[in-house]
Amino acid sequence: MKLGSFTRHLGLAVVAVFVVAACGNTGGGGAASCSAAKTAKSAADCGGMDALVKAAQAEGKLNVIALPRDWANYGAILDGFHAKYGIAITSDNPDGSSQQEVDAIKQLGSTSRGPDVVDVGMAVALANTNLFAPYKVATWGDVLDSQKEPTGLWIQDYGGFMSIGYDSSKVPEIKSIDDLFGSQFKGKVALNGNPKQANAALNGVMMANLAEGGSLDDVSKGVDFFKRLKVAGNFSKTQATTATVKNGTTPVVFDWDYLSAGHGKDVPTWKVFVPSNAILGGYYAQAVSKDAPHPAAARLWEEYLYSDEGQNLWLKGLARPVRQKAMTDKGTVDSVAAGKLPPVNGTPQFMSDAQSTAAKNYVVAHWDAAIA
Incomplete structure (x- = not known):
């Protein structure tokens, strides 16, 4: 919105x-x-x-x-x-x-x-x-x-597709969502808002869920992904903004591809990765x-x-x-x-109305405990 x-x-x-x-x-x-x-x-x-x-x-x-x-x-x-x-x-x-x-x-x-x-x-x-x-x-x-x-x-x-944007001068190339558990990502991975309230963040959790083998019907593996990322010390509760990307506070951000691509204006080394096994449109x-x-x-x-x-x-x-x-x-x-739209290679998935509502309800009930 x-x-x-x-x-x-x-x-x-x-x-x-x-x-x-x-x-x-x-x-x-x-x-x-x-x-x-x-x-x-x-x-x-x-x-x-x-x-x-x-x-x-x-x-x-x-x-x-x-x-x-x-x-x-x-x-x-x-x-x-x-x-x-x-x-x-x-x-x-x-x-x-x-x-x-x-x-x-x-x-x-x-x-x-x-x-x-x-x-x-x-x-x-x-x-x-x-x-x-x-x-x-x-x-x-x-x-x-x-x-x-x-x-x-x-x-x-x-709309667009959920992605992981990152400053390639601060972290290694991202080829898989599990790369984010590496030691070079300590405290650097952020979401675009609070997934209990913000649609972009909710879809970020769902993308992680799909990449981890979950389905559109059950977002629990996505919540568990961020729980494990928090335990590893790699998840940052800092809410990503244009300013935090520009100043380097949040060098890795889950966000829509059309928003993430725009960070290249401020950060020339910014890249956008869309997992081929988790192409989530919205x-x-x-x-x-x-x-x-x-x-x-x-x-x-x-x-x-x-x-x-x-x-x-x-x-x-x-x-x-x-x-x-x-x-x-x-x-x-x-x-x-x-012709300038970010490329997407693979089969996109879209949440239905019922799946979107169920995902939000699950995240509202379990998110705070997961990242405590």
């Missing part, structure tokens, strides 16, 4: 409020063209896209949460939406976890600070559908049925808060994300947008960006 610059972790400050540009009617007091925005299940319910745009510009604001600017190119996406529609964006708790996103909806509701939209891991999305409003974007038909809730309560947005999901204080802007944001423009911006961040195949078929995909 989404931890440090690339890691969604704790943080409370509102770090970015984009000043409204001089384009369109962006005042907060004007009458919206779409009076039914709060219950609109599609742009058509608002009278079409033009009416939705006018309503969103009349609201003049959008609240997002847990969107680091260097996570999957979200900085360019936030800037692009603002430039296109002139709507001010408040970006709260950018380093927050998926769980903290839904907690904010529960705590802030429809107050002026409440999140309008969330970008969360599937386990969190599935457990909190009662907080979401059904909405189907114009490109709904391009997304596989398995990647969206039938009424529009959530829809997957972008997608995040978008949802509109049913209590969104800016319901029209929330829905317009979703339309932007699932447009060719929004999807290609994720692609430029090395993430795989959910509409990539449809856009490739239509000739609207950014082929240059697509």
Whole structure:
């Protein structure tokens, strides 16, 4: 949804409020063209896209949460939406976890600070559908049925494959996940957040589980892997962030390949390893808060994300947008960006909704004791 610059972790400050540009009617007091925005299940319910745009510009604001600017190119996406529609964006708790996103909806509701939209891991999305409003974007038909809730309560947005990123100047080449038990990895292996709350970290545990012979139905071997790594003195409880990677505190990190690949900008010796026996793919999901204080802007944001423009911006961040195949078929995909995606060799596996929920429940119950 989404931890440090690339890691969604704790943080409370509102770090970015984009000043409204001089384009369109962006005042907060004007009458919206779409009076039914709060219950609109599609742009058509608002009278079409033009009416939705006018309503969103009349609201003049959008609240997002847990969107680091260097996570999957979200900085360019936030800037692009603002430039296109002139709507001010408040970006709260950018380093927050998926769980903290839904907690904010529960705590802030429809107050002026409440999140309008969330970008969360599937386990969190599935457990909190009662907080979401059904909405189907114009490109709904391009997304596989398995990647969206039938009424529009959530829809997957972008994804990638779990990997182990490492600074090759600080540790030996990693050819197998069991290499991490070597003496040269003492205190150097970290996760992208707390797996009890953060989707990326949970998937890191599942990848270790698969590499150790486990299955998508039972994550226990993954938890045991990190328990043994902790006993060996190689697991670091430090939550990995862009800063900790850059300063060398966390030279080995379990994370999505599209996020890990980005560390090469700060650490030229950074490499990314995807175990061929544990190719774990995963997608995040978008949802509109049913209590969104800016319901029209929330829905317009979703339309932007699932447009060719929004999807290609994720692609430029090395993430795989959910509409990539449809856009490739239509000739609207950014082929240059697509050509830069990290290579994956092998057969990918994806957790089902039930497997994702079961894995999270097991980790919540056993993680603290495992790494104590």
